[in-house]
Amino acid sequence: xxxxxxxxxxxxxxxxxxxxxxxxxxxxxxxxxxxxxxxxxxxxxxxxxxxxxxxxxxxxxxxxxxxxxxxxxxxxxxxxxxxxxxxxxxxxxxxxxxxxxxxxxxxxxxxxxxxxxxxxxxxxxxxxxxxxxxxxxxxxxxxxxxxxxxxxxxxxxxxxxxxxxxxxxxxxxxxxxxxxxxxxxxxxxxxxxxxxxxxxxxxxxxxxxxxxxxxxxxxxxxxxxxxxxxxxxxxxxxxxxxxxxx
Amino acid sequence: xxxxxxxxxxxxxxxxxxxxxxxxxxxxxxxxxxxxxxxxxxxxxxxxxxxxxxxxxxxxxxxxxxxxxxxxxxxxxxxxxxxxxxxxxxxxxxxxxxxxxxxxxxxxxxxxxxxxxxxxxxxxxxxxxxxxxxxxxxxxxxxxxxxxxxxxxxxxxxxxxxxxxxxxxxxxxxxxxxxxxxxxxxxxx
Numbered sequence: 275x276x277x278x279x280x281x282x283x284x285x286x287x288x289x290x291x292x293x294x295x296x297x298x299x300x301x302x303x304x305x306x307x308x309x310x311x312x313x314x315x316x317x318x319x320x321x322x323x324x325x326x327x328x329x330x331x332x333x334x335x336x337x338x339x340x341x342x343x344x345x346x347x348x349x350x351x352x353x354x355x356x357x358x359x360x361x362x363x364x365x366x367x368x369x370x371x372x373x374x375x376x377x378x379x380x381x382x383x384x385x386x387x388x389x390x391x392x393x394x395x396x397x398x399x400x401x402x403x404x405x406x407x408x409x410x411x412x413x414x415x416x417x418x419x420x421x422x423x424x425x426x427x428x429x430x431x432x433x434x435x436x437x438x439x440x441x442x443x444x445x446x447x448x449x450x451x452x453x454x455x456x457x458x459x460x461x462x463x464x465x466x467x468x469x470x471x472x473x474x475x476x477x478x479x480x481x482x483x484x485x486x487x488x489x490x491x492x493x494x495x496x497x498x499x500x501x502x503x504x505x506x507x508x509x510x511x512x513x514x515x516x517x518x519x520x
Numbered sequence: 521x522x523x524x525x526x527x528x529x530x531x532x533x534x535x536x537x538x539x540x541x542x543x544x545x546x547x548x549x550x551x552x553x554x555x556x557x558x559x560x561x562x563x564x565x566x567x568x569x570x571x572x573x574x575x576x577x578x579x580x581x582x583x584x585x586x587x588x589x590x591x592x593x594x595x596x597x598x599x600x601x602x603x604x605x606x607x608x609x610x611x612x613x614x615x616x617x618x619x620x621x622x623x624x625x626x627x628x629x630x631x632x633x634x635x636x637x638x639x640x641x642x643x644x645x646x647x648x649x650x651x652x653x654x655x656x657x658x659x660x661x662x663x664x665x666x667x668x669x670x671x672x673x674x675x676x677x678x679x680x681x682x683x684x685x686x687x688x689x690x691x692x693x694x695x696x697x698x699x700x701x702x703x704x705x706x707x708x709x
Binding site for chain 1: 638642
């Protein structure tokens with residue numbers, strides 16, 4: 275359809291027309307723009323809060339899981355050399371306590387080995403490499419036995435000598451105090467150990483015995499055993515003497 | 521002087537306004553609001569309603585300024601927003617009623633001859649049309665939209681748009697005849 279002149283005229287006139295808005299129109303727009311801007315910033319703040327709380331939750335959960343993993347994995351801690359020095363400076367009583375602990379551990383290992391043997395119906399327990407190693411340590415070597423045989427004789431001789439001394443003293447009318455007896459026993463122990471290290475027949479220091487002695491220094495169960503044997507022998511002998519006198 | 525030249529540059533103004541520069545927004549409003557109020561007034565009989573629609577339109581313009589591309593004219597983009605806002609206003613007020621009419625073709629009898637009407641008279645004639653007719657007539661005859669676009673914007677069928685235009689023209693011719701009778705004391709058409 276051809277353009278209608280009447281409508282063309284309408285369009286032109288209306289296009290040229292401008293109507294000035296009222297004074298409050300811009301203020302209204304400005305106010306609405308400010309309100310929407312505030313609402314927008316509040317919305318952003320809300321999102322920030324939500325994001326921050328989510329991150330916090332992630333960190334907490336991560337810490338929790340990571341912490342559990344750390345507990346599960348045993349950490350290898352290198353013992354500094356200084357610590358060993360401190361250990362050597364420890365008093366004799368603490369040393370002995372530590373050694374007793376070690377002894378207890380060894381006994382535990384032996385028990386682990388003995389338990390399956392007691393009940394044969396139970397399936398064989400496969401021992402780990404560490405346990406086997408521990409068992410090997412507990413076994414006494416024939417060399418050690420050879421070294422301990424003359425020592426036992428020496429212990430017996432020392433016990434007899436102490437009993438004789440005590441007997442002699444008692445016959446003389448004076449009684450030994452416990453401290454004096456302990457002193458006698460310690461002297462005897464020292465004699466046995468030095469006897470063991472120094473071979474009188476060959477007039478030389480036994481290298482093997484010395485090495486063994488050093489090992490015993492680190493693991494002084496032998497020294498304790500000697501002391502215990504002396505003490506035990508002495509007590510038995512004293513009881514026997516006491517009963518004979520009665 | 522430099523500042524005035526800078527702010528007169530519409531592109532710079534648009535960029536600044538998009539970033540939330542209130543002064544730039546105000547300048548854009550001052551540049552386009554008289555024309556845009558005239559656009560809104562074509563659809564809405566009441567000047568206050570037209571101004572309300574225009575204010576809502578400018579709010580949308582400033583909120584969506586970052587979406588404006590330099591492909592078309594800024595005025596064209598703003599005008600489209602104003603038309604949409606005016607239609608939304610009419611829809612919200614439930615004033616637009618579209619009635620289908622069988623005859624959808626052009627009326628050969630429609631040929632108004634009076635081309636010397638003042639803009640006030642033109643507006644008066646348009647205001648006398650029912651809202652449905654008026655919207656389609658203004659969109660088609662004044663804004664230059666096609667029936668397909670009008671149908672999409674008003675959410676009506678294309679045939680409804682055509683029938684509304686037919687009825688609007690018929691009614692307009694009748695009203696123009698009445699106006700001429702009033703003006704000249706005789707029917708010139």
